[in-house]
Amino acid sequence: MHMRLLLLGGGSSLGQSLIGQGAEEGINFLAPRPPEGGWDAASLTQLLDDTRPDAVINLAYYFDWFQSETVDDQRFVAQRRAVERLAGLCDHLDAILLQPSSYRIFDGARATAYSEKDEPLPLGRRGKALLQIEQSVRSVCPRHVLVRFGWLLDDSPAGSLDRFLRRAVDANELRLADDRRGNPTLVDDAARVILAVLKQLDCQAPLWGTYHYGGQEATTSLVLGESVLAEARTLCALKVQGVAAQAHAERPDTEDEPQYAVLSCKKILHTFGVKPRAWRSGLHSLVERYYRHV
Numbered sequence: 039m040h041m042r043l044l045l046l047g048g049g050s051s052l053g054q055s056l057i058g059q060g061a062e063e064g065i066n067f068l069a070p071r072p073p074e075g076g077w078d079a080a081s082l083t084q085l086l087d088d089t090r091p092d093a094v095i096n097l098a099y100y101f102d103w104f105q106s107e108t109v110d111d112q113r114f115v116a117q118r119r120a121v122e123r124l125a126g127l128c129d130h131l132d133a134i135l136l137q138p139s140s141y142r143i144f145d146g147a148r149a150t151a152y153s154e155k156d157e158p159l160p161l162g163r164r165g166k167a168l169l170q171i172e173q174s175v176r177s178v179c180p181r182h183v184l185v186r187f188g189w190l191l192d193d194s195p196a197g198s199l200d201r202f203l204r205r206a207v208d209a210n211e212l213r214l215a216d217d218r219r220g221n222p223t224l225v226d227d228a229a230r231v232i233l234a235v236l237k238q239l240d241c242q243a244p245l246w247g248t249y250h251y252g253g254q255e256a257t258t259s260l261v262l263g264e265s266v267l268a269e270a271r272t273l274c275a276l277k278v279q280g281v282a283a284q285a286h287a288e289r290p291d292t293e294d295e296p297q298y299a300v301l302s303c304k305k306i307l308h309t310f311g312v313k314p315r316a317w318r319s320g321l322h323s324l325v326e327r328y329y330r331h332v
Contacts, residue, residue, distance in 0.1 A: 146296020221252020
């Protein structure tokens with residue numbers, strides 16, 4: 039890797055996976071510890087002036103964007119401002135900005151996979167904030183790559199997997215939608231995708247734009263939950279007996295979660311050669327790693 043890589047959010051679950059996989063291939067990241075209050079416009083300005091990177095991977099707010107159950111509106115406002123400043127700094131330094139985004143920028147009203155050409159129409163606050171961040175990056179930093187991920191699963195404390203498995207310890211029954219579909223995407227797989235993109239960009243390929251990635255085999259949240267519990271039962275005693283089907287319209291998060299969140303991954307395959315990986319194949323490893331740390 040010839041590029042000097044700056045990783046914001048190296049302490050996140052995705053950041054740690056990226057650092058680990060990169061080390062196996064001799065790819066190193068500058069991964070500074072964030073200031074006590076988190077990265078803001080002023081601290082980012084100083085950081086990029088000091089480091090002068092060739093590419094920035096922005097996972098600074100990974101947990102809020104992909105794993106947190108709720109996020110305060112004011113945090114999103116501050117994060118949007120910081121990312122806009124980051125995009126401007128990257129443009130000034132002629133650096134590449136790799137920015138993750140999410141299926142949440144779509145409303146889920148259709149029944150076929152979303153492509154990069156489909157018009158975003160987010161439902162909730164998180165989706166709207168992510169769309170505004172995307173728009174800032176596009177308008178300010180031409181040398182950008184936006185990667186929208188499907189349902190990201192990781193071992194973060196208080197993340198979506200953690201919340202689900204903690205409920206399974208004490209509850210007799212869990213309910214999940216059987217008519218909500220998406221692409222489960224394991225954190226190690228997402229890191230693999232980011233590394234593949236960086237390798238192509240390191241070859242001076244001007245492949246700027248927006249790309250979708252989700253794990254192979256779209257499924258329902260009900261089937262995903264049942265699969266997670268099947269793996270968890272081999273590692274931990276759970277009280278829950280099973281997962282009951284519930285309609286998407288009856289779920290408490292319908293204002294934030296699209297009913298249909300399947301992403302088409304053809305563009306990233308044809309451009310970067312990234313093939314979708316089956317989420318089931320890595321699920322046991324993820325759940326096992328989760329239980330090693332709880």
